[in-house]
Amino acid sequence: MHEHEGGLADVGAEGSRLGRDDVDRAVRRLAGRVWRTPVVRCDRLDALAGTRLWLKAENLQRGGSFKTRGALLAVERLAAAGSRGVVAQSTGNHAIAVALAARATGLPAVLVLPEDAVPTKIDLIREAGAEIVFAGTVLAERMAMVESIQVLRGYDAVDPYQNRDVVVGQGTATAELIGQVAAEGGRLDAVVVPIGGGSAIAGACLAAAGEGLAVVGAEPDAVPAFTAAVRAGGPVTVPAGYTIADGLRPDRIGSLPFDLAHRTVASVVTVSETAIEGALRAALLHARLLIEPAAATALAAALDHASGFGADVGVVLTGGNVEASLVTSLLPGLDVPS
Incomplete structure (x- = not known):
């Protein structure tokens, strides 16, 4: 894994037209129409990460994802x-x-x-x-x-990255996570979110505004579209290598998500295929959660880096629509962190 460090600052001109209030309105619009997915704790994963992990199980959402x-x-x-x-x-x-x-x-x-x-x-x-x-x-x-x-x-x-309703809607998952942890008497220091086209990380940045927590992105080594965009000063198309994280294969970050997130994200971790596979197995065998590789990318980043993010770290497990054949192919060796 590799880590890109960013700074905390206000969002850019286009993104500044969206804010935490938009996420709050989206929460109200969605009330009773999407599932309020559970936040899962797992002692084994906490021990591996060296900190407390709060797993937002959007793999259990309607349609199988956030x-x-x-x-x-x-x-x-x-x-x-x-x-x-x-x-x-x-x-x-x-x-x-x-x-x-x-x-x-x-x-x-x-x-x-x-x-x-x-x-x-x-x-x-x-x-x-x-x-x-x-x-x-x-x-x-x-x-x-x-x-x-x-x-x-x-x-x-209905663009998955450029549509404002899509971005604020995705942010409601992080907003729920923050509220659910608070209801348990906790307070998140950071939240880790996978990055594909960028709506998840942008929504998380909106939801985290004013909460005093760091937003951390995770993307595959094979498709580092956000990392490349930060280095270039704007979205660029990257050579896309193969990754099992099919949900994170977009080879270019959306301009709206980049505008919202590039100055706000605390850091971005790039994750190896081996680490993604290991995190998928760990979620299944330790936390009893079946997640897809995109969600496992965020978990992998948390397992390797969360101890540096604070005592309480949220992870948005964005989906669970995974091929049964992929899961069975990863289980025989049972090379899972323990």
Whole structure:
């Protein structure tokens, strides 16, 4: 793992139009419509991390991930405005969430996935009744397809990174975590969130505003899009190597998430494939939580670095839509931290 250090400061011009109040409003809009997922404690994982970990189990959320939060807000707003239908690109979980939200609002939906999308996620999208279109393996190819469908069908795009409702919706998971820890008499020193296209880290930064806690990002060594953007001073496309964390494969951070997060994030940890695999096994065998590799990326960062973040560290386990074959392939050796 490698760590990029950033500074704590105010968000940039575009991001400054969003704040903690927007997350609070989103919490109220979502009340009773998404599950208030539990926060899990595990003595074995605390011992490994050398500090207290508070695991926000969004793998148990409707649709199998925290993406349900933002997609529901975004699609409902479009439906209320008279949308003819929605289209979105995704590596999987955002597409599942948009498909479910579209079904709930009666809108047709087209979801654009990479050709190497995880079969489990494809099945969940189809079960929700949405249409799937495959387009290449990189972000630019999916974006081009979304634009084509917008022109041909007149559908509205629900971007997983640039949509403001999506970003504040994702932030409600971190806001809930902060509140749940406080209800137990605790106070977080930091929260660790995985980084793909950036909505999770941006939402976490909004939710953490004024709370006096550090926001830490975690991304795969193979796709360090946020780290590269910080070094370049803005979003750049990075060569995307293979990672089992399919949810973190976007090769470019969104401009809105970057604007919101790049000055606010305390640090970003890049995580090896071996560490991601080990964290997935540790979550399953020690905490009895089945999480997908994107969520395991955040847990891996916490297990290796959390002792430096403070006495109480939250980890947003963003999803649990993982292939059974991947899980079984990682279990035979049982090379899990103990």
